[in-house]
Amino acid sequence: MLTFFESEDNVRLAGLLFSLFLSTLFTIVGYMVAYQKRYNLISGYNRAPQSVKDQYDIEGLSKHLGDGLITLAVLLTISSVFFWFGLDSWMIGGMGLFTFITLIILIGTRKFMPPRRLLAQRSPSDAKHAFLYSVLPTRLNRAMEAGSRQWQQECRKCGHAQDYWEAGGVRWKAVGEPSQLALCEECGTLRWHKIRKKPEFRK
Numbered sequence: 001m002l003t004f005f006e007s008e009d010n011v012r013l014a015g016l017l018f019s020l021f022l023s024t025l026f027t028i029v030g031y032m033v034a035y036q037k038r039y040n041l042i043s044g045y046n047r048a049p050q051s052v053k054d055q056y057d058i059e060g061l062s063k064h065l066g067d068g069l070i071t072l073a074v075l076l077t078i079s080s081v082f083f084w085f086g087l088d089s090w091m092i093g094g095m096g097l098f099t100f101i102t103l104i105i106l107i108g109t110r111k112f113m114p115p116r117r118l119l120a121q122r123s124p125s126d127a128k129h130a131f132l133y134s135v136l137p138t139r140l141n142r143a144m145e146a147g148s149r150q151w152q153q154e155c156r157k158c159g160h161a162q163d164y165w166e167a168g169g170v171r172w173k174a175v176g177e178p179s180q181l182a183l184c185e186e187c188g189t190l191r192w193h194k195i196r197k198k199p200e201f202r203k
């Protein structure tokens with residue numbers, strides 16, 4: 001007796017159903033993002049602090065991503081129908097196009113996001129850690145912020161001290177007092193800084 005996946009018809013049926021399921025999911029999410037303003041479905045954006053969110057063209061980005069997902073859903077459906085009818089080379093062509101369009105969509109998102117240089121100029125401390133916000137759970141991020149804020153950087157030239165997190169640094173569960181090149185607000189240029197625990201956190 002044949003098991004389920006030893007029959008070619010069953011494999012093609014499973015492929016078709018799975019693709020239709022994915023397409024439906026893409027279409028629903030795409031529609032919600034593009035037309036229902038469900039911006040928090042966009043990963044990266046959902047965890048960003050407000051100061052960073054304000055610098056996104058979120059309407060443009062959501063339309064771009066939502067329409068992109070719907071386009072991919074259509075393509076996936078067409079490819080799975082090819083697969084169902086045994087037109088394998090057509091199916092492979094469809095999936096190649098699928099990959100290509102995915103890349104175009106991802107590259108296209110940059111147009112709607114804040115340019116890194118502008119982000120650094122305008123940024124409150126949150127914006128300097130935008131990458132952490134986009135990849136880490138909020139609670140871990142807060143812990144890293146609290147840890148980093150126990151430290152300060154002191155300019156070796158002018159003595160100006162700055163909160164390490166505000167300066168864009170991350171120092172968490174660290175020991176020692178290293179020296180680093182960093183931008184000094186007072187000198188207005190790169191200077192060697194001593195990284196030290198703030199007096200109130202020293203033992």
Ligand SMILES: [Zn+2]
Pocket residue numbers: 155156157158159160184185186187188191
């Ligand atoms: Zn200085």
